[in-house]
Amino acid sequence: MTSFVNIKYSNQHPGVARVESAIDAAKQLRQGFSGTRGLATLLLSAMAAAVMVVAYQVMDSVAEGHLLVMWIAIWAVAFAALALFAGTARRLATQLKTGLADWSQSLAQARADQRMWAAARNDARVMADLQAAMSREEAAAEAATPATAAERTVKLGSSVMRAYQRNYI
Numbered sequence: 001m002t003s004f005v006n007i008k009y010s011n012q013h014p015g016v017a018r019v020e021s022a023i024d025a026a027k028q029l030r031q032g033f034s035g036t037r038g039l040a041t042l043l044l045s046a047m048a049a050a051v052m053v054v055a056y057q058v059m060d061s062v063a064e065g066h067l068l069v070m071w072i073a074i075w076a077v078a079f080a081a082l083a084l085f086a087g088t089a090r091r092l093a094t095q096l097k098t099g100l101a102d103w104s105q106s107l108a109q110a111r112a113d114q115r116m117w118a119a120a121r122n123d124a125r126v127m128a129d130l131q132a133a134m135s136r137e138e139a140a141a142e143a144a145t146p147a148t149a150a151e152r153t154v155k156l157g158s159s160v161m162r163a164y165q166r167n168y169i
Contacts, residue, residue, distance in 0.1 A: 036090065036093045036094050036097055037090075037093075039093035039096065039097065040086070040089045040090040040092075040093040043089040043092060043093060044082050044085065044086060044089050047081055047082070047085055047089070048078045048081060048082055051074075051077055051078050051081050052074060052078055055070075055073075055074040055077060055078075056074070058070075116130070
């Protein structure tokens with residue numbers, strides 16, 4: 001007679017499972033982090049510090065007997081300012097972050113255009129490729145919307161080589 005024994009052995013080492021879950025948790029923590037939230041918190045802290053400095057200057061002129069009442073009032077004003085400006089600070093942080101990202105991207109594009117232009121000046125093959133690309137773009141622009149020659153030149157110069165004026169091409 002035949003008998004089967006089904007022993008359930010783990011297919012995975014428990015230490016490896018713990019390390020994998022720790023790595024997954026670290027990835028989720030990193031994805032949940034927002035630079036905008038940190039910047040908004042920093043801006044709110046700066047505003048609260050400014051309010052505290054002004055309130056301390058006011059409190060410095062008051063007699064010593066009212067010190068505890070003034071501290072309570074200062075903290076109430078600080079928390080009210082935090083609650084009042086939280087949305088504004090978050091929007092400001094978002095706008096600042098996107099503005100800096102756009103500025104950085106435009107600088108990187110300008111540097112790339114300068115490197116490409118330097119390579120094209122030294123290598124005739126690269127210059128020929130650029131001229132071919134510009135003629136293809138010009139043909140596509142003519143096919144899409146017929147425009148005057150001056151408009152095509154301005155559009156071509158601004159979109160292909162942003163770092164240079166069109167008279168360099």
